[in-house]
Amino acid sequence: MLRRLVPAVLTLVVVALGIAALAARPQRGTPGPTADFVVVAGVAGLRWEDVDPETTPTLWRMAERGSIGSLSVRSAHRPTCPVDGWLTLGAGGFAAWNGSRQPDGCPAAPVTVEQPDGIGANLPDQEGVVHYNQEQLPWGTMPGSLSESVRCSVAVGPGAAVAAARPFGRVDRYAAALPDDPTQLLGSCVLSIVDLGTVDGTTKAARAAAARAADTELARVLAARPPRSLVMVAGVSDTEVPARLHVAVADGPGWEGGWLTSASTGRDGYLQLVDLAPTALAALGRPMPDRLFLGRPAVAVDNRPDDLADAIRQPVDAEREAAAQRGVAGWFFTLLAAAQVLLAAAVLPLLRRARRHAGPYGPQPVSRRVVGAVELLLVAAALAVPAALLTDAVPWWRADRPGWVFAGVTALLVVAGTALVRFAPGHGRTLGPLGVVAGLTTLVVGLDVLTGARLQLNGVVGYSAQEGGRYAGLSTVALGVFLAGALLSAGWLAQHLPRGWRPAAVVAVGGVAVVIVGSPYLGADPIGAVALTAGLSVAAAISAGGWLTASRLAWAVMAALAVIVGYAVLDVRRPAAERGSLGRFLAALGDGTGGLTLHRSSTANFDTLVGSPLTVLALAAALLVWFALLQPWGGLMRLFGIYPAVRAAMAGTTVAALVGGVLGGAALDVGGAAAALVVPMAALASLRVLDHSTDRTVPAGGRSRADGAGVAGEGGPGDGTGGAGGSVPSRQPAEPAPDAPSARPAPEGPDAPSARPALGDPSKGPNASSACPVPEGTSERLVPGAPEATAAAEGSPGDRSGVPAPRPAAGPSRPVTRR
Numbered sequence: 080m081l082r083r084l085v086p087a088v089l090t091l092v093v094v095a096l097g098i099a100a101l102a103a104r105p106q107r108g109t110p111g112p113t114a115d116f117v118v119v120a121g122v123a124g125l126r127w128e129d130v131d132p133e134t135t136p137t138l139w140r141m142a143e144r145g146s147i148g149s150l151s152v153r154s155a156h157r158p159t160c161p162v163d164g165w166l167t168l169g170a171g172g173f174a175a176w177n178g179s180r181q182p183d184g185c186p187a188a189p190v191t192v193e194q195p196d197g198i199g200a201n202l203p204d205q206e207g208v209v210h211y212n213q214e215q216l217p218w219g220t221m222p223g224s225l226s227e228s229v230r231c232s233v234a235v236g237p238g239a240a241v242a243a244a245r246p247f248g249r250v251d252r253y254a255a256a257l258p259d260d261p262t263q264l265l266g267s268c269v270l271s272i273v274d275l276g277t278v279d280g281t282t283k284a285a286r287a288a289a290a291r292a293a294d295t296e297l298a299r300v301l302a303a304r305p306p307r308s309l310v311m312v313a314g315v316s317d318t319e320v321p322a323r324l325h326v327a328v329a330d331g332p333g334w335e336g337g338w339l340t341s342a343s344t345g346r347d348g349y350l351q352l353v354d355l356a357p358t359a360l361a362a363l364g365r366p367m368p369d370r371l372f373l374g375r376p377a378v379a380v381d382n383r384p385d386d387l388a389d390a391i392r393q394p395v396d397a398e399r400e401a402a403a404q405r406g407v408a409g410w411f412f413t414l415l416a417a418a419q420v421l422l423a424a425a426v427l428p429l430l431r432r433a434r435r436h437a438g439p440y441g442p443q444p445v446s447r448r449v450v451g452a453v454e455l456l457l458v459a460a461a462l463a464v465p466a467a468l469l470t471d472a473v474p475w476w477r478a479d480r481p482g483w484v485f486a487g488v489t490a491l492l493v494v495a496g497t498a499l500v501r502f503a504p505g506h507g508r509t510l511g512p513l514g515v516v517a518g519l520t521t522l523v524v525g526l527d528v529l530t531g532a533r534l535q536l537n538g539v540v541g542y543s544a545q546e547g548g549r550y551a552g553l554s555t556v557a558l559g560v561f562l563a564g565a566l567l568s569a570g571w572l573a574q575h576l577p578r579g580w581r582p583a584a585v586v587a588v589g590g591v592a593v594v595i596v597g598s599p600y601l602g603a604d605p606i607g608a609v610a611l612t613a614g615l616s617v618a619a620a621i622s623a624g625g626w627l628t629a630s631r632l633a634w635a636v637m638a639a640l641a642v643i644v645g646y647a648v649l650d651v652r653r654p655a656a657e658r659g660s661l662g663r664f665l666a667a668l669g670d671g672t673g674g675l676t677l678h679r680s681s682t683a684n685f686d687t688l689v690g691s692p693l694t695v696l697a698l699a700a701a702l703l704v705w706f707a708l709l710q711p712w713g714g715l716m717r718l719f720g721i722y723p724a725v726r727a728a729m730a731g732t733t734v735a736a737l738v739g740g741v742l743g744g745a746a747l748d749v750g751g752a753a754a755a756l757v758v759p760m761a762a763l764a765s766l767r768v769l770d771h772s773t774d775r776t777v778p779a780g781g782r783s784r785a786d787g788a789g790v791a792g793e794g795g796p797g798d799g800t801g802g803a804g805g806s807v808p809s810r811q812p813a814e815p816a817p818d819a820p821s822a823r824p825a826p827e828g829p830d831a832p833s834a835r836p837a838l839g840d841p842s843k844g845p846n847a848s849s850a851c852p853v854p855e856g857t858s859e860r861l862v863p864g865a866p867e868a869t870a871a872a873e874g875s876p877g878d879r880s881g882v883p884a885p886r887p888a889a890g891p892s893r894p895v896t897r898r
Contacts, residue, residue, distance in 0.1 A: 111361075111364070112361070112362060112363060112364030113309060113331065113332050113333040113334070113362050114307055114308050114309035114331050114332060114362045114363060115269070115305065115306070115307045115308065115363075116265070116266065116269055116270075116271070116304075116305040116306075116307070116308035116309070116363075117269065117270050117271070117308065117309045117310075117311070117359045117362055117363055118265060118271045118272075118273065118300060118304060118305075118308060118309070118310045118311070119168070119242075119270075119271070119272045119273070119311050119313065119355060119359065120273045120275050120297055120300055120310065120311070120312045120313070121164075121165065121168065121238060121239070121242070121272070121273070121274055121275065121312075121313050121314075121315040122275045122276060122277070122278055122290075122293045122312065122313070122314055122315070122326070123161040123164060123238065123276070123277040123278070123279075123314070123315055123316045123318060124161075124277055124278040124279045124289075124314060124316065124317065124318035124319075124325070125278045125290065125293065125312075125313075125314035125325055125326045126278075126314060126323055126324065126325055126326060126398065127149070127324075127325075127326055127391055127394045127395050127398065128395055128398070129278055129286055129287070129290040129326075130142070130290070130326060130391065134287050134290050134291050134294070135290055135291065135293075135294040136294065137294045137295075137297050137298040137301065138294050138297060138312060138326075138328065139387065141297075141301065141310070141312065141328055141330045142328050142387055142391075143336075143387045144330055144335060144336070145328055145329050145330030145331070145334050145335065145336070146328070146329050146330075146334045146335070146336065146337040146338060146339045146379040146383070147326075147327065147328050147329075147338065147339060147348075147383070147387075147390060147391070147394075148327040148338055148339030148340065148348050148349060148350050148377075148394075149324040149325070149327065149348060149349050149350075149394040149397060149398070149544065150313055150314060150324065150325040150326060150327035150350060150351070150352060151324060151325075151344075151349065151350070151351045151352065151544055151545065151546075151547040151550075152164050152167075152314065152315060152316050152317060152322070152325055152351075152352045152547075153173065153322070153351060153352065153353075153546070153547030153548075154166070154167040154173050154174060154175055154316075154352070155167070155173040155174050155175035155212070155216050155218055155220065156175035156176075157322065158185075158317045158319075158320050158321070158322055159316045159317050159322065159352075160176070160185030160316060160317070161185070161238060161277060161315070161316040161318070162176040162185070162190055162238070162241055162316075163175045163176055163185075163316060164315035164316025164317075164352060165238040165239070165241040165242045165274075165315060165316070166208070166222055166241050166242065167220075167352050167353060168225070168242045168272075168313075168315055168352060168355055168356065169222060169223055169224070169225045169226060169241065169242035169243060169244065169272075169356065170212070170220045170221060170222045170223065170224050170225070170353075170356070171220075171224050171225055171353055171356035171357060171368075171372030171373060171374055172218055172219075172220035172221075172224070172353055172372060172373035172374070173216075173218045173220060173353065173373060174212050174216075174218070174220040174222055175211075175212065175216060176190075176208060176241075177204075177207055177208055177211035177212075177215075178204075189237070190202065190204070190237050190238075190240070190241055191203055191204060192237050192240045192250075192253070192255075194253060194255075198252060198253075199249060199250050199251050199252055199253050200234070200240055200244075200249075200250040200253035201248050201249060201250070202240060202241070202244045202248040202250070203248065204248075205222070205223070205244050205245075205246070205247065205248030206247070206248065208222055209221065209222050209223075209246050217682060218373070220373070221246060221370060222244070222246060223244055223245045223246040223247075224246075224356065224368050224370070224372065225242070225243075225270070225356040225359065225360070226242075226243050226244065226245050226250075226251070226270070227245055227246065227368065228360055228365055228366070228367070228368050229268070229269055229270045229360075229363070229365060230268075230269070231251050231252070231267070231268035231269065231270070232250075232251050232252070232268050232269075232270040232271070232272065233251070233252045233253075233254075233264060233265065233267060233268045233270070233271040233272070234250050234251075234252070234253050234254075234271075234272050234273075234274075235253075235254045235255075235256065235257055235261075235264070235271070235272070235273040235274060236254075236255065236256065236273065236274025236275075236276075237255075237274060238274035238315070239272040239273055239274040240253055242272045243270075243272050251268065252264070252267060252268060257273070257296060257299055257300070260303065261299060261300065261303040262303040262305075264303075265300070265303050265304065265305055266305040269363055270359060270363070273296075273300055275293040275296045275297055275300075275312075276289065276292060276293045276296065277289065277318060278290050278293060278314075278318070279318035279319065297312065307331075307332060308331060309329065309330070309331035309332070309334065309359075309362045310329075310330050310331060311327070311328065311329050311330075311355060311358070311359075312326060312327070312328040313325065313326065313327050313328075313352070313355060314326040314327070315352060321402075321405060321545070322545045322546065322547075323398065323402075323545060324394065324397070324398045324401065324544060324545055327339055327350055329358075329377065329379065331362070333379070334379050335379070336383060336385075337379035337380050337381055337382075337383050338379065338380050338381075338382065338383050339377050339378075339379060340377065340378060340380055341354040341358075341374065341375045341376065341377045341378065342375040342376075343373075343374050343375040344550035344551065345550060345551035345552065345599070345603055346536065346550045346551040347380050347382065348393065348394065349544055349550050350377050351374055351547060352374075353372065353373045353374030354374035354375055354376065354377050355374070355377075356372055356374060357372045357374050357375055357376045358374075358376045358377040360376075361376035362376075396474075396477075397536070397537055397544065398545075399476055399477070400474075400476040400537040400538075401537040401543045401544055401545045402476075402545070403475075403476035403481040403482075403485075404476070404537050404538060404539055404541075404543055405543060405545070406481075406482065407481065407482050407485050407539050408539045408540075409692075410482070411467060411485075411489075411539055411540075412691075412692040412693060412696075413692045415460075415463055415464070415692070415696065415755065416692045416693070416695045416696040416699070416751075418460060418463075419460055419696055419699065419700070419755060419758070419759070420695070420696075420699045422453075422456055422457065422460055422759070423699060423700075423703040423707075423758075423762070425453060425456075426453065426457070426703075426707075426762050426766070427707055428445075429445055429449075429450060429453060429766060430707060430708070430712060430713055430714060430762075430765065430766065430769065431712060432444060432445050433445070433450075433714065433765075433766050433769035433770055433772075434712065434714075434769045434770075434772050444770075450766065450770075453766075454512070454763050454766065455497055455501065457512075457759040457760070457762055457763045458496075458497050458500050458501070458512055458516060458759070458763070459493050459494075459496075459497045460755070460759045461516050461520075461755065461756045461759040461760055462492075462493050462496040462497060462500075462516060462519065462520070463489070463493060463755065464520075464540055464556060464560050464752060464755055464756065465496070465519065465520045465523040465524065465560065466489050466492035466493045466496060467485075467489050467538075467539050467540045468523060468524065468527065468534050468535070468538060468539075468540050468541070468557065469492050469523060469534070470485055470488045470489045470492060470539070471534040471535075471537075471538040471539065471541070472534060473488050475488055485539065496519060499515070499519070500512050500515045500516055500519075503515045509718075509721075509722075509764055509767045509768060509771075510571055510574065510722065510725065510764060512760065512763055512764075513567060513571060513725070513760040513763070513764055514567075514568070514571035514572075516564075516756070516760055517563075517564045517565075517567035517568045517571060517756070517760070518564070518568050518571075519564075520560055520561070520563070520564035520756055521561065521564035521565050521568050521592075524553075524557050524560060524561040524564065525561065525565075525592075525595055527557075528552070528553060528557075528561075528595055528601050528602050529595070529601060531551075532551060532552055532553065532557075532602075535552075535553070535554050535557055536550070536551075538554075540554065540556045540557060541554040541556070541557065542554045542555075551603055552601065552602045552603030552604055553596060553602040553603070553604045553607060555743070555745045555748045555749055555752070556693070556748065556752040557752075558596065558602075558604060558607045558739060558749055558752070559736060559739075559748070559749040559750065559751065559752025559753040559755075560752050560753065560755065560756050561592070561595075561596070562592065562596070562607070562610070562611050562614065562732065562735045562736065562739070562749075562753065563732045563736070563752075563753035563756045563757050564756060565588060565589060565591075565592035565611075566585075566589060566592075566614060566615070566618055566728045566729075566731045566732045566735070567725070567728045567729070567732065567756070567757065567760070568588055569584065569585045569587075569588035569589050569615075569618065569728060570585065570618065570622065570722075570724045570725045570726075570727055570728025570729070571724070571725065571728070572584050572588060573585050573622050573724035573727075573728075574722050574723075574724040574725055578623050578624065579623070581622040581623045581723075581724050582619045582620070582622050582623055584622075585615070585618050585619045585622045585724070585727065585728075586615065586619050589611070589614075589615035589618065589619070589731075590615070592611060592615075593608050593611050593612055593615065596608045596611055597609075597611075604743075606739060606742045606743045607739050607743065609738070609739075609742065610734075610735045610736070610738035610739030610742065610743075610749075611735050611739070613734050613735060613738050614731035614732060614733075614734040614735025614736075614738070615731060615735070616637075616731075617631065617632070617727070617730055617731045617734050618727040618728050618730065618731030618732075619727070619731075620727075621723065621726070621727040621730060622723065622724045622727040622728075623723065623724075624723045625723075627730055683744030683745070683746075684740075684741065684744050684745070684746045685746070687744070687745055687746040687747075687748055688746035688747060691746070691747070691748050691751070692751075693747060693748045693750075693751030693752060694746065694747045694748070694751060695751075696751040696754060696755060697747040697748075697750040697751035697754050698747070700751070700754035700755075700757075700758040701754075703758060703762070704758065704761070708761060708762065708765055712769075713765060714764075714765030714766065714768045714769040714772075715761060715765050717765075717768050717769070717772060718761070718764050718765055718768045721768065722764075725764070729757060729761065732753055732757055733750075735753075736749045736750040736752075736753040736754075737749075737750060
């Protein structure tokens with residue numbers, strides 16, 4: 080009865096950990112009203128490298144007083160053209176201007192602004208723009224949501240007119256340019272949007288001249304600002320390909336000397352263009368629209384350097400790192416996929432010849448040096464991703480040739496990690512390298528997440544703030560290697576414990592990983608936490624033995640669903656502005672717009688599937704596992720039979736990677752990252768298991784099989800008893816262990832006396848066979864190096880389920896018995 084309750088109890092523990100990790104949220108809250116007027120001054124293309132005391136003195140002084148940040152100008156179109164940026168600013172969500180445009184280009188025709196009455200203005204194209212964003216784009220954004228949320232708004236310049244136009248095209252008050260004295264104009268409405276021009280050009284001098292002109296106009300705005308007002312300056316769009324980070328400055332009561340951030344980014348010093356609209360309404364104390372903005376209100380946080388030059392140096396350096404990351408990440412993952420495919424091809428003949436054949440004839444085993452070299456290459460391949468993550472601790476992007484510096488540092492870290500695995504205690508054991516590699520990977524990624532995921536921001540294996548997809552927590556690649564490392568570490572640890580303790584060990588290690596992945600303070604990946612919960616439930620269910628049956632799979636599915644439902648109930652009960660992604664999705668289902676989210680997810684899955692090098696890596700790994708490792712000659716099935724906890728960990732990793740990729744819109748990227756760690760380690764362990772597949776289990780001398788009381792190793796880890804039913808004679812090695820640290824024995828000659836009695840020798844008794852498997856209940860003596868002996872030596876209960884019968888060794892190097 081108790082054993083039947085164990086899956087239910089463990090499932091409840093996993094569910095509780097998952098919900099606890101997802102439910103806690105940072106207490107930033109919605110900022111209260113701080114101003115009576117808000118002025119948003121936009122400059123298309125303005126970046127922090129354009130700001131200095133000589134070229135832009137007004138903006139420099141404003142930044143010294145106020146709060147600053149790096150602005151991601153992501154919109155519904157790539158790149159974000161000036162008209163797309165202005166439209167996104169006024170919509171509070173990802174939007175784009177309709178009309179013909181070249182690939183990676185912007186609409187050629189300028190925006191038409193009509194002034195029929197001399198007070199306001201009309202945009203005749205606005206109706207088509209609204210239809211285009213509502214019906215043809217996957218975001219369902221409503222242009223003009225910001226102006227619809229206030230009674231009156233002012234627009235100065237054509238770009239500002241696009242941002243301030245209501246959904247039907249009306250601009251309340253409009254001026255084509257700033258008047259000589261803009262005080263009355265800026266004070267006529269609570270919200271004013273000003274177009275200060277565009278900063279572009281192919282030379283530094285051209286950009287400096289454009290920035291100087293925009294700064295001059297900004298000085299006039301600041302001189303005429305209304306009392307108790309918030310002024311925000313933003314670089315609202317890109318002016319070239321690829322996308323870049325831009326300037327964001329807020330100056331007003333409550334915005335003194337800090338970093339700008341928002342709940343949409345979760346990282347100090349970063350905010351999105353879609354955050355400006357909710358920030359303006361929050362500062363004015365106005366309610367948010369019925370259909371929520373995609374962005375969140377910005378807030379100012381402390382810890383900014385007192386010297387503005389030092390403060391600006393950080394976003395400038397981050398911009399340079401993100402630009403270098405874009406060029407390096409592509410070839411890194413391409414080379415990683417190619418290297419793993421080539422390594423898989425090299426492993427195939429070794430797997431074919433790893434098993435020693437019976438009889439004096441047969442193919443000679445591969446040289447131990449060759450096998451050792453391939454094992455080191457497998458370890459190096461598995462450590463490539465964590466090494467690339469650690470490389471971002473070195474400022475390689477500041478070098479003249481950043482790609483070469485990144486490659487050199489990564490190679491050194493891979494060599495160092497491989498050496499650490501090679502000389503770690505227990506390397507000679509079957510699961511030794513797997514445990515060390517999994518532990519190192521989990522440690523590297525986990526420590527980075529616990530310290531703020533600084534290595535993943537703009538990192539090669541992380542995410543780029545320029546792309547605007549993610550700014551904090553775990554990246555897609557890091558999620559894949561972390562969940563694989565955590566589950567493999569749990570399986571390795573559980574394999575060293577008695578059978579009854581294995582599920583608890585898996586839940587303990589995996590539960591900590593679920594908290595790290597799902598907590599908004601750490602990994603900030605609720606979908607990853609749900610996926611890891613499903614994989615953890617599978618691993619815990621089969622860690623003590625047995626296969627993934629329908630009932631066990633049902634427990635895993637129920638655990639994942641329980642986490643989703645539990646978190647959804649808590650998230651939906653929060654105020655609308657504080658809900659997470661799941662709460663917003665459920666709210667969208669309620670108002671009939673949830674299909675847009677599903678459409679965006681399916682589109683993202685398809686785009687990632689056809690355009691990512693990790694897709695090739697995932698498919699190559701699947702082919703290697705299915706057509707080689709899982710074949711009778713591949714060794715993986717034997718590994719699974721001897722080490723059920725490792726089998727459970729790999730099964731759980733597969734489930735978690737697939738669920739996380741599909742639900743997260745990453746297709747096979749999570750699976751490819753996980754495969755980069757799991758498959759090389761599976762191939763290495765399979766090679767070692769096959770190398771010992773013909774080691775023999777010998778009955779103890781002078782003992783009848785009927786007198787034995789159990790199978791060696793079943794009484795506990797390393798108990799040395801042979802079972803619970805009684806003691807057995809001490810195990811004397813018939814030959815040195817093949818994988819022991821000491822050198823292998825010299826081949827014995829054909830005339831050398833046999834160390835074991837031949838089968839059927841009347842002088843040795845009827846039970847002296849050394850070539851037949853010993854059934855359960857038999858006292859036995861294990862040949863060191865045999866899988867059963869290895870399992871017992873490593874502290875495993877010696878699970879014999881699924882282990883083929885031992886076969887005698889080939890060639891003259893081992894004694895051969897004849898029938």
